[in-house]
Amino acid sequence: MVGGSLAGVTAVDELRGQGWDGPITLVGDEPWAAYARPPLSKGVLKGTEDAGALVLPESGEAEVLTGTRATGLDLTARRVRVRNDDGSADDLPYDALVIATGARARTLGHPGERTLRTLDDALRLRAGVTRSRSLLVIGGGFLGMEIASVAAELGLSVTVVDVRTPLVTTLGPYLAGLFGRAAYERGVRTVVAPDGVTPAPYGAELADGTRLEADLVVTAVGCRPNTEWLEGSGLTLLGGVVVDERCRAGAPDIVAVGDVAAFPTGDGRFRRTPHWDSAIGQARAGVAALLNGDSAPPYTPRPYFWTEAFGLAVKLAGVLPAAGEPAVLKGSAEARSALLRWDDPHHPVAAALNHRIPVARLRALAAA
Numbered sequence: 001m002v003g004g005s006l007a008g009v010t011a012v013d014e015l016r017g018q019g020w021d022g023p024i025t026l027v028g029d030e031p032w033a034a035y036a037r038p039p040l041s042k043g044v045l046k047g048t049e050d051a052g053a054l055v056l057p058e059s060g061e062a063e064v065l066t067g068t069r070a071t072g073l074d075l076t077a078r079r080v081r082v083r084n085d086d087g088s089a090d091d092l093p094y095d096a097l098v099i100a101t102g103a104r105a106r107t108l109g110h111p112g113e114r115t116l117r118t119l120d121d122a123l124r125l126r127a128g129v130t131r132s133r134s135l136l137v138i139g140g141g142f143l144g145m146e147i148a149s150v151a152a153e154l155g156l157s158v159t160v161v162d163v164r165t166p167l168v169t170t171l172g173p174y175l176a177g178l179f180g181r182a183a184y185e186r187g188v189r190t191v192v193a194p195d196g197v198t199p200a201p202y203g204a205e206l207a208d209g210t211r212l213e214a215d216l217v218v219t220a221v222g223c224r225p226n227t228e229w230l231e232g233s234g235l236t237l238l239g240g241v242v243v244d245e246r247c248r249a250g251a252p253d254i255v256a257v258g259d260v261a262a263f264p265t266g267d268g269r270f271r272r273t274p275h276w277d278s279a280i281g282q283a284r285a286g287v288a289a290l291l292n293g294d295s296a297p298p299y300t301p302r303p304y305f306w307t308e309a310f311g312l313a314v315k316l317a318g319v320l321p322a323a324g325e326p327a328v329l330k331g332s333a334e335a336r337s338a339l340l341r342w343d344d345p346h347h348p349v350a351a352a353l354n355h356r357i358p359v360a361r362l363r364a365l366a367a368a
């Protein structure tokens with residue numbers, strides 16, 4: 001397994017759970033054991049959640065190599081080249097390989113740019129928000145809005161700038177509107193700059209010359225797959241490691257799972273789904289494919305995602321963004337507690353907004 005995070009750890013557990021008793025090596029370049037990332041932009045940034053509580057439980061036994069970076073893959077020799085934390089190099093042989101190197105924060109290329117992807121990033125950003133009075137978030141996706149929400153709660157003056165309305169591409173216009181209003185009520189300023197945003201030492205500059213200034217600036221403009229170590233290996237890399245419906249990467253005994261995997265969308269294209277639930281589902285499906293080949297069930301994406309910001313916690317089942325207006329099945333959006341469904345025949349979506357419902361029921365509702 002290369003990549004010591006959610007998808008890698010899930011693959012180890014699944015392999016052991018399915019009865020594999022041979023040796024497993026889990027190679028990860030971070031200095032610590034696998035941890036959950038979602039709390040980084042929520043409780044950890046707020047200071048209410050301790051880093052120690054993030055550790056992902058590992059029930060499967062494996063030799064774990066932390067601080068070890070994969071630098072190359074030789075498909076013919078079946079070896080992964082690694083660089084250890086002391087600078088030495090090794091070639092690790094494999095019978096089967098799980099690629100789970102995930103993604104890293106996309107940057108805009110500004111020197112000293114601050115992003116949020118790792119525990120280190122979160123602790124640095126936490127230190128930054130505690131000593132700043134103002135924050136500029138470049139990027140109004142779910143991550144940018146979660147950061148903005150925490151900072152506003154901590155009393156900072158917060159601006160979010162994006163080329164589109166925040167959250168509209170992620171969640172769709174209806175939910176983006178709800179989150180936008182909630183952000184406004186909490187004093188967060190939103191700037192939509194369709195002609196582009198350029199980071200600057202003081203914050204950012206818009207195409208018309210407007211300067212956005214803040215003590216602290218963070219970029220949250222999506223993520224890029226960690227595939228550089230696979231360049232020249234012969235695997236197909238198209239915005240991620242291209243896989244088939246069983247997460248197989250087009251070479252014998254290799255699967256790619258989680259944020260790094262570009263999965264077929266059914267219309268000839270491939271798409272990464274960089275969410276928690278997909279990483280788990282793909283890791284399980286990939287391991288089943290390694291053990292059972294074509295008789296393993298294909299991975300059937302049943303997208304599920306959640307985010308929380310500005311007092312709104314939403315759980316979503318279905319392919320996002322959700323188009324148009326939803327039917328309100330329970331509660332009301334004005335009261336900020338509702339069960340919603342978008343009946344688009346191609347992309348049905350169900351959402352629970354500040355509303356408790358088991359994930360399986362939300363999924364069933366989306367599919368109904």
Ligand SMILES: Cc1cc2nc3c(=O)[nH]c(=O)nc-3n(C[C@H](O)[C@H](O)[C@H](O)COP(=O)(O)OP(=O)(O)OC[C@H]3O[C@@H](n4cnc5c(N)ncnc54)[C@H](O)[C@@H]3O)c2cc1C
Pocket residue numbers: 002003004005006007008027028029030036037038039040041068069070071100101102103104116117118143226229257258259260273274275276277279304305306307308
């Ligand atoms: C701040 C934050 C908040 C999030 N919140 C949510 C949320 O609310 N809901 C949700 O559904 N999802 C959320 N996500 C997304 C979710 O955390 C990811 O989908 C999940 O972490 C993917 O797991 P992964 O194992 O595929 O990849 P990653 O978590 O990216 O792990 C990949 C690991 O591989 C390592 N690696 C990379 N290259 C190499 C190499 N060459 N050699 C060795 N190791 C390597 C990386 O350092 C990393 O440890 C959030 C993500 C972040 C960053």
